[in-house]
Amino acid sequence: MLSEFELISRYFTRPPVPGSRTALGVGDDCALLTPAPGMQLAVSTDMLVEGRHFFPHADPYALGHKCLAVNLSDLAAMGAQPIAFTLAFSLPEAREDWLEPFARGLLKLADEHGCELVGGDTTKGPLNISITVFGEIPFTQALRRDAAKDGDDIWVSGTLGDARLALAAYRHELSLATEAHHVAAQRMHQPTPRVELGLALRGIAHAAIDVSDGLAGDLGHILERSHVGARLDADALPPGSILKQQTQELRRRFTLSGGDDYELCFTAPQSRREQVLAAAEKTGTEVTRVGVIESMPGLRLVDAGGEPLDLALTSFDHFTS
Amino acid sequence: MLSEFELISRYFTRPPVPGSRTALGVGDDCALLTPAPGMQLAVSTDMLVEGRHFFPHADPYALGHKCLAVNLSDLAAMGAQPIAFTLAFSLPEAREDWLEPFARGLLKLADEHGCELVGGDTTKGPLNISITVFGEIPFTQALRRDAAKDGDDIWVSGTLGDARLALAAYRHELSLATEAHHVAAQRMHQPTPRVELGLALRGIAHAAIDVSDGLAGDLGHILERSHVGARLDADALPPGSILKQQTQELRRRFTLSGGDDYELCFTAPQSRREQVLAAAEKTGTEVTRVGVIESMPGLRLVDAGGEPLDLALTSFDHFTS
Structure with a gap:
């Protein structure tokens, strides 16, 4: 010993x-x-x-x-x-x-x-x-949670939901082919921290958070601390390569509230779209525009056609779940 | 919940x-x-x-x-x-x-x-x-473990061994009167970090360590990293108020290798004795001179008369004990 x-x-x-x-x-x-x-x-x-x-x-x-x-x-x-x-x-x-x-x-x-x-x-x-x-x-360049502004675009890096999908398969909530489960499980077991993207977004993004407990809940922290609301396009959220093959209901659920993604969710002024895309390009990270910050508090979900969605979503919480 | x-x-x-x-x-x-x-x-x-x-x-x-x-x-x-x-x-x-x-x-x-x-x-x-x-x-004022010098005095703050004595009583290795156990247990459950003394010793002490795993073992880390040895007077070590009433054998054992003391052990040049005592006075902390740093590697224990002692002492280790 x-x-x-x-x-x-x-x-x-x-x-x-x-x-x-x-x-x-x-x-x-x-x-x-x-x-x-x-x-x-x-x-x-x-x-x-x-x-x-x-x-x-x-x-x-x-x-x-x-x-x-x-x-x-x-x-x-x-x-x-x-x-x-x-x-x-x-x-x-x-x-x-x-x-x-x-x-x-x-x-x-x-x-x-x-x-x-x-x-x-x-x-x-x-x-x-x-x-x-x-x-x-x-000094002054930190991407804080309280810095989102009305009219900001909402972006996410990479893809969401494959880690949660792998967990669902481990729990026998659904079944995946062996190879598919392996690919999804990689996202769960060996997440990629988006360090270079975070650095490249200094001076460009307003607010940022990492998506660890599910996008809806984590974005909620930005909204709360920035005293703003948001409209989020549920069908714009980028599903992981394995989740992409699942039903729309599962795609929406796991991209919105999956957890364990370790992607960045950030807001940036519409005038900075080019710079956001350049930062993503430079760091070899995909980014997707998924919604907009609004002055009215609360999170509003819409589908691809802009119609309101009423998904009962809760963020992962270590003591109530 | x-x-x-x-x-x-x-x-x-x-x-x-x-x-x-x-x-x-x-x-x-x-x-x-x-x-x-x-x-x-x-x-x-x-x-x-x-x-x-x-x-x-x-x-x-x-x-x-x-x-x-x-x-x-x-x-x-x-x-x-x-x-x-x-x-x-x-x-x-x-x-x-x-x-x-x-x-x-x-x-x-x-x-x-x-x-x-x-x-x-x-x-x-x-x-x-x-x-x-x-x-x-x-910059440059940290009290590092690797800074002890041949000829330095070795000092300890406060008293040692009462925390270990309380543990021995909890374990029924010995028995203490209720009030005595309570006093000793305070040392175990609510140790006093010697923050003010540490600050006052900047520029005066050479090396320092906090005594958490037993004085002999912790002083050993200073000796090893400073490439020096030490002579330690086992009977000069200040026992806690309850340990003081125990046998000489127990006093020596628990002051040398008790653990959980959270006192400071530090070395300082002999020329700085007045300043060490002034720092102790200023911060309301007792300090005791307990030995001397020597060039020959190893830790040598002596009794009050300067005679060598051969105590089989081991420091507390979380994986071998």
């Missing part, structure tokens, strides 16, 4: 990164971070619990990826550049055949975004992974 | 703090922190798990205090001024009679140190509390 210190040393200690913002990383009481001049530090934390956010016996490599991805997604939604993260986790036992792939999945994604592991805590207990990420953002 | 958003809103959302370093707190994808010019940001994270770091059904008020205290203790050990923290926790159900006192204990200590709750995550699961704290520290 590995000790706590052997474990950290073997899997989670890495050589210093040249030009990094971290003056002192793993191995002291604290890490020291030095944001560049004129920069604010964006901070976000997410906790993933076995049986709640991922299946028992989940593939540790994919899990390592996902734990960091959901946090990077929060930075993306602020337009922040990732610089560092801390990792606290409890696990039932320090098994190398779990730790090695977990660290590999985690650190591969971290390296792709230049996000350095600077500290953490490990302990014995039911599997629980808590990550706090740090990103840099120039 | 409270929803996740009601829960956050009711117990963990607070009015903005005037002059705070946080441009944006709870309620967006990220919090935004702005360290003052010339300052680095010290970051530390600790995870506490039910049944491992605290008893099942632990008093939620004391638990709220302790979860933040152990993190503030890490800032203290760097000489950092607390500014903010994030809180991620999983709990089996959102019970108000647990959340209300937990938040009260947590936020009372936070307020005492001007440490603002800026973000977090709540989810359902086995009770697990993960906090990440942020502190400010002027």
Whole structure:
């Protein structure tokens, strides 16, 4: 059995990164971070619990990826550049055949975004992974939830609903062909944080949020904090490649309230459409215009013909569901 | 049953703090922190798990205090001024009679140190509390583990061992009178982070660490990272008020390797003794000189007469114990 210190040393200690913002990383009481001049530090934390956010016996490599991805997604939604993260986790036992792939999945994604592991805590207990990420953002350029304006277009990145579709298949709520289930499950297990798009939208988008609990609910947070409403075209929402083959009812339901998408939902003035599309192009990310911000509070759904839809949608909530 | 958003809103959302370093707190994808010019940001994270770091059904008020205290203790050990923290926790159900006192204990200590709750995550699961704290520290003034020098005095703050003594009584390894157990248990359940002392030691102390896993083991981290050794006077170690009444063997054992003390162990040049004592006086914290840093690697224990002691001591480790 590995000790706590052997474990950290073997899997989670890495050589210093040249030009990094971290003056002192793993191995002291604290890490020291030095944001560049004129920069604010964006901070976000997410906790993933076995049986709640991922299946028992989940593939540790994919899990390592996902734990960091959901946090990077929060930075993306602020337009922040990732610089560092801390990792606290409890696990039932320090098994190398779990730790090695977990660290590999985690650190591969971290390296792709230049996000350095600077500290953490490990302990014995039911599997629980808590990550706090740090990103840099120039003063006044953060994409906040409270910045949507009447008349803004509403956009979403990528596609929605395949993660929820995969979950439905795991739960036997519906059945998918093996290959289709595999493709959809990739979206669920290894989401892609839209970091580059978030950065490219600085100075262009008004408000942004990452879609983690379902688009309708997450857009609702923007509406509430910006004191505005929205009209959303349910049939304009981009379904995932597997969800696309399902019924209209399922497409609407899972694109609107699926959860686990980790796409960005953002608003931008109509005058910025060209720039939004250029940002999407530059970062190789699809974006789709799905609605408009209005001054009247509330979320109004319409179909492709503009007719009102009355879908009973609720956002995912960890304590009431 | 409270929803996740009601829960956050009711117990963990607070009015903005005037002059705070946080441009944006709870309620967006990220919090935004702005360290003052010339300052680095010290970051530390600790995870506490039910049944491992605290008893099942632990008093939620004391638990709220302790979860933040152990993190503030890490800032203290760097000489950092607390500014903010994030809180991620999983709990089996959102019970108000647990959340209300937990938040009260947590936020009372936070307020005492001007440490603002800026973000977090709540989810359902086995009770697990993960906090990440942020502190400010002027460039080059951090009290690092790798800065001890040959000839430095070794100091500890406050007293050691009462927390471990209380645990021994809970475990029926020994018995204590009810009142004595109560006093010792306070040290275990509501430790005092030595934040003011850490700040006062900037520019005076060389190396520092907080004593969480037992003095011998924690001092060992300083020795290892500073490439030095130490002679420690086992009988100079200050026992807690209840431990003081126990046998010499128990006093030595629990002051050396008790754990859960959250005192500071630090080194400082002999020429700085007056200044160390002045810093202690100013902050109302006792400090005791307990040994000396030597160039020869390893930790050597001696008794009050300077005779070598051979105590089989091991630091607490979460995976091998």
